[in-house]
Amino acid sequence: MDVDSEQAPVTDRGLTRAEGLYFEDCGLIIRIQAESTLFRISRDYLASQSPVFRDMLSLPPPKTADTMDGCPFVQLLDTAKDVTVFLKALMFCDYFEAHPVQVSFDIVVGVLRMSHKYEVDSLRKRALAHVCAAYPTTLGEYDKLIASGIERPWTRIPKEVDSFVVLARELSFDWILPMAFYRICEIASESHMLSGPYELKDKVREGNVAGCSSPAHCREAKFQARRLAEGYRIRMSSDAFPVFPLRIWEESQESQDWFDVDVCDACLAHMKHEHQLAKQNFWDSLPAMFDLPEWSELEKIKTEALK
Known part of the structure; x- marks a missing residue:
């Protein structure tokens, strides 16, 4: 030139x-x-x-x-921050080392975004290797990651996980999304999940309930109820009588579970219906968990025995 x-x-x-x-x-x-x-x-x-x-x-x-x-x-x-990490990664061999060397959030995100935009495949693949190691796609990989005790710091900070969700959607590496969404549920508050920088379809797995009088409020309350149920199950399972799926969330004279859910009447009715369906699905699969015949066959055996 x-x-x-x-x-x-x-x-x-x-x-x-x-x-x-x-x-x-x-x-x-x-x-x-x-x-x-x-x-x-x-x-x-x-x-x-x-x-x-x-x-x-x-x-x-x-x-x-x-x-x-x-x-x-x-x-x-582009931003000066992204250009800086991109040029350093291009020019200095020890600046952006390959997995399993730990690298910072800013470097991974900056290199990933810029290498995709400017088609530098070697850097893009190196950045993706870091991301894939942090967001496994199999249970075996996840278990190894947890057992190693070397999870990346940027998988435990909600705003940084948000950034990977946005980038995954933008750059089409959707395979990290299941683990990324799981981590958001694990580490973020309900309000953070609902205010994240990605689309509502990625935040809520169901649409608004027909007749709901306060969608935003009810969505957050549903998150709270689910997290409360999971926390209760984990907490109580350490006692002498662990809490199994059929007892996680009850409707009885002694239980306050549904009473404490702060949603509108339409959403409460919908939640109870979905909860009952989930219990029924679990119940239907119970015999198979113990290598037994289906319930219908067991009912026949029962009927014959009671003749």
């Missing part, structure tokens, strides 16, 4: 040169359009690593194109 004599020089007054990424002997300056950061790197090296930059830089500049310090410069819409 030759600099035309009619190009207008631009000063870097008021702009910040990126620390460690502004090389005086290189011929391309990158400016972040919405920020004040400048990067100066090798045009040829960047083009050799990214086909997107190669195509971008192969275009002849217009005669009125701006220059800075005698160099052509390009403006990017």
